[in-house]
Amino acid sequence: MPHQLDKTYDPTKHEAKIYQRWEDSGAFKPNPKAKKDPFSIILPPPNANGHIHVGTAMFTIEDIMIRYRRMQGHPALWLPGMDHAGIETQVVYERELAKEGKSRFDFTREQFYNNVMDYTKTNQSIMIAELKSMGFSLDWSRLKFTLDPDITEIVYDTFKRLHDAGYIYRGNRIVNWCPFCRSAFADIEVKYREQLDPLYYIKYGPFVLATVRPETKFGDTAVAVNPKDQRYTKYVGQEIEAESVLGHKFKLKVIADDHVDPEFGTGVVKVTPAHDPNDWEMGLRHNLEVKQAIGTDGRLTGLTGKYAGMPATEARAQIAHDMEERGLMDHIDMNYKHSVGYHDRCGTLIEPLVVEQWWLRVGELKKPAIQAIKSGEIKFVPERFTKAALDWLENLRDWNISRQNWWGMRVPVYYNASGDKSKPEYIIGTEEDAVKTYGKGGYEAETDNFDTWFSSGQWPFATLMATGDFDKGSYPTSVMETGRDILFLWVTRMMMLGLFRTGEVPFRTVYLHGMVTDAHGKKMSKSKGNVINPLEMTGKYGTDALRLALTIGITPGNDGAISEQKIEGYRNFNNKLWNVARFILGQLPEDYLPAEPKLTSPADHWMMAKLNTATRDTTKAIGDYRFSEAGQIIYSLLWDDFADWYLEASKVSPNHDLLIYGLETILKLVHPIAPFVSEAIWSQLPWQKQQLIVTPWPEPATIKTSNKAALEFENLKQVVQATRTVAAEEQLSKPTILTTNDQLIQSAGLIQRLARAGEVKRVEQGSGLYLDTTADAWLQADDKLINARRRRLTGQRNEKAAYLKTLESKLGNTKYVESAPANIVQETRDRRNETAQLLEKLDSQLKTLN
RNA sequence: GGGCAAUUAGCUCAGUUGGUUAGAGCGCUUGAUUCACAUUCAAGAGGCCACAGGUUCGAGUCCUGUAUUGCCCACCA
Numbered sequence: 001m002p003h004q005l006d007k008t009y010d011p012t013k014h015e016a017k018i019y020q021r022w023e024d025s026g027a028f029k030p031n032p033k034a035k036k037d038p039f040s041i042i043l044p045p046p047n048a049n050g051h052i053h054v055g056t057a058m059f060t061i062e063d064i065m066i067r068y069r070r071m072q073g074h075p076a077l078w079l080p081g082m083d084h085a086g087i088e089t090q091v092v093y094e095r096e097l098a099k100e101g102k103s104r105f106d107f108t109r110e111q112f113y114n115n116v117m118d119y120t121k122t123n124q125s126i127m128i129a130e131l132k133s134m135g136f137s138l139d140w141s142r143l144k145f146t147l148d149p150d151i152t153e154i155v156y157d158t159f160k161r162l163h164d165a166g167y168i169y170r171g172n173r174i175v176n177w178c179p180f181c182r183s184a185f186a187d188i189e190v191k192y193r194e195q196l197d198p199l200y201y202i203k204y205g206p207f208v209l210a211t212v213r214p215e216t217k218f219g220d221t222a223v224a225v226n227p228k229d230q231r232y233t234k235y236v237g238q239e240i241e242a243e244s245v246l247g248h249k250f251k252l253k254v255i256a257d258d259h260v261d262p263e264f265g266t267g268v269v270k271v272t273p274a275h276d277p278n279d280w281e282m283g284l285r286h287n288l289e290v291k292q293a294i295g296t297d298g299r300l301t302g303l304t305g306k307y308a309g310m311p312a313t314e315a316r317a318q319i320a321h322d323m324e325e326r327g328l329m330d331h332i333d334m335n336y337k338h339s340v341g342y343h344d345r346c347g348t349l350i351e352p353l354v355v356e357q358w359w360l361r362v363g364e365l366k367k368p369a370i371q372a373i374k375s376g377e378i379k380f381v382p383e384r385f386t387k388a389a390l391d392w393l394e395n396l397r398d399w400n401i402s403r404q405n406w407w408g409m410r411v412p413v414y415y416n417a418s419g420d421k422s423k424p425e426y427i428i429g430t431e432e433d434a435v436k437t438y439g440k441g442g443y444e445a446e447t448d449n450f451d452t453w454f455s456s457g458q459w460p461f462a463t464l465m466a467t468g469d470f471d472k473g474s475y476p477t478s479v480m481e482t483g484r485d486i487l488f489l490w491v492t493r494m495m496m497l498g499l500f501r502t503g504e505v506p507f508r509t510v511y512l513h514g515m516v517t518d519a520h521g522k523k524m525s526k527s528k529g530n531v532i533n534p535l536e537m538t539g540k541y542g543t544d545a546l547r548l549a550l551t552i553g554i555t556p557g558n559d560g561a562i563s564e565q566k567i568e569g570y571r572n573f574n575n576k577l578w579n580v581a582r583f584i585l586g587q588l589p590e591d592y593l594p595a596e597p598k599l600t601s602p603a604d605h606w607m608m609a610k611l612n613t614a615t616r617d618t619t620k621a622i623g624d625y626r627f628s629e630a631g632q633i634i635y636s637l638l639w640d641d642f643a644d645w646y647l648e649a650s651k652v653s654p655n656h657d658l659l660i661y662g663l664e665t666i667l668k669l670v671h672p673i674a675p676f677v678s679e680a681i682w683s684q685l686p687w688q689k690q691q692l693i694v695t696p697w698p699e700p701a702t703i704k705t706s707n708k709a710a711l712e713f714e715n716l717k718q719v720v721q722a723t724r725t726v727a728a729e730e731q732l733s734k735p736t737i738l739t740t741n742d743q744l745i746q747s748a749g750l751i752q753r754l755a756r757a758g759e760v761k762r763v764e765q766g767s768g769l770y771l772d773t774t775a776d777a778w779l780q781a782d783d784k785l786i787n788a789r790r791r792r793l794t795g796q797r798n799e800k801a802a803y804l805k806t807l808e809s810k811l812g813n814t815k816y817v818e819s820a821p822a823n824i825v826q827e828t829r830d831r832r833n834e835t836a837q838l839l840e841k842l843d844s845q846l847k848t849l850n
Numbered sequence: 851g852g853g854c855a856a857u858u859a860g861c862u863c864a865g866u867u868g869g870u871u872a873g874a875g876c877g878c879u880u881g882a883u884u885c886a887c888a889u890u891c892a893a894g895a896g897g898c899c900a901c902a903g904g905u906u907c908g909a910g911u912c913c914u915g916u917a918u919u920g921c922c923c924a925c926c927a
Binding site: 005007008009192199209210211212213224259260261264265268269270271272276278279337338339384385387388391392395484485487488514515519520521541552553554555557558559560561562563565566568569570571572573574575576578579580581582583584585586587620621624626628629632635636643644647648651721724725727728729731756799802803806810813814815816817818819820821823824827828831 | 853854855856861862863864865866869870871874875876877880881882885886887889890891892893894906907908920921922923924925926927
């Protein structure tokens, strides 16, 4: 019997080897022989621009589902991928460049792209190694990258199909422009921050009006008032003359528009269609000219005279100052609080600008997604996100899918530069197509890239099409598990694009996890210094410890706190499991082979019942996405039941087959959450020829357990615990237990050992300290001891008496007896009887003291 | 402004459709320990389940309202 298990479990000795063995054996690939329905999850592709973080480690949830389904006999596919993550990677890379005092403008666009590609590829291999170290049973043979040629081809094809269906258009509209990235962004990529800014009340001909942005006044093409505002009715439709900060006079139309709030400022607003989304809308309604005062570089344009070339932020103060000098400033409110948009990736102030972009018309596109949610074809865990997703989709406006960044997937468009007006303005396709259409040199390639979410929004079907799994039942995928924070950014878009392209939902269930926070529920951030590095933790405590810490005590959709202390606790759990195995294996005879366990002692029946219940409950919990609960059930099964009671009991008379059966069952149950330690122990079982990862999921045993026998052990436990309590409180050493119960006597040796009792004696009539159990057992005690216990006994007695009273009044309530379910009422009756009996014993005992 | 969470032991959190005297881990107190594990064992203390109403035989759980905290969305000249 090879049972040279170390005294403690050392994860570093096992993990890498085990992972290698799993991968080499092909266990991560969906088993073609598995008979059940395919189960598939697409890994949300991590951004290949750094190391994994605790958020990435949360994909443990997916591994749990995959391992569980694999063991259950489903062909389970977990498909890994890597995201080029467009702007995010570019920003990270540019930060690196900045450290060397460089920027992307020190390179050609092509050089830059190639450098980022190298950077990404390097990071990818780091990332892959780190994902492997987490124990993730991803099928690496199917690894995909968002910029792979086959993926790109599929994304391009979708784009063409969308275009042909009339969902794509190119338009010159106001967009969220980031002057640092020199790119437009979607509304959802703008994060608003509340801040204080001066609110300038400037003189505009006959008006005084409030503005935060005097620097945009060169782009003003009207002044607006509310149509109902009596104060200004006479001006509506007129032209006013005002003085420019540059000295000259100019004229502006006065328009009436409902958007203007008469209560705000003076009720007059300058209208700058080129630099404000609302003004843009007003411009459309009133057919106003669009004059661009700020360029894509964030600097003032030629329109602004001497201010041209000045960054907009600087220009503001300068212009305000100059206006004051010229007497054009009425006053300044320095306490104006409002929220201002910043680019969520690079943190630069967003400049609304009018720039031509590619747009996705969502009006029709979103309908099937809305329908799929409403009909329940796509379910959310937790459920409350259903409404959030619906609301978002219903209010969704056209999506700007083009980006002017340098790192990304190019929009596959070629423009007509042939001078031949009979040819189309642009085509969608390859360069070859462009040559065919426009002739050599007769075209210009689009330089815009796709919004990274436009391509990753196609990830489920694109990856499966590229690997050839699409038609083999892996699509729709079973579950999409990802962070709550990208519900709108990613999940809803996958629904729209997936349904458009395939006619089917991309996934049936969306499971959203919350954010991982520090020990006190605070967001982790470098500046706070509270970041937990998953690799540091797994190195110190083992991967399984981290995985358990990310599973237990964490609720779907809610933030979950994690601390080194918590991880350490689960390291201890793994060590406990290891030592349980060490202990059991150490006592097996040479050449032991397990047989079907026979239940002989009450402890056996009790343990078997516990194992069955836990198996059933764990299975149900995992199936219902209650992973935390599953973890807790197993934790308690191993530690509280198996180790603390059954193993201890087995020391008196071991039942090897049941010990092994219990150990194996626990290893199977815990494997999805703690794969390494369970596999490490499993590999020590010489009769097990296949790896645990591919071993069938346990089912409740068919062997009959006796409730009566199990209950006997439960009684014994209570006697033991009650004895321990008294012994601990009164500092007794080896107390004598008296009992009138023959069954207890049969387990005398066991009780003696577990309770550290001196003797267990059969008596005709009990005396001494009655142990608070349903078994008839007493602790032999002299008057001194009983007197010492008197206060406690009285307390106990009063507690029972009060409880009995509530039970009796409950049963005295006819409404309760009539309307509560029969089994609940019966339970109450049983408890009443038990309590009454107990009370009687306590009373008679107290009487002997008087 | 709209929405969603959360509020339960000192801390971090469970508590599945309403039904035992509300649980866990950590922390704390006391004690133990050659015999699988000090990454251990045993025992203990600690809770008006945020507050106020309501529904019900019965509420931590359902409803209404209030407060505090966090998040999301929209608007802000």
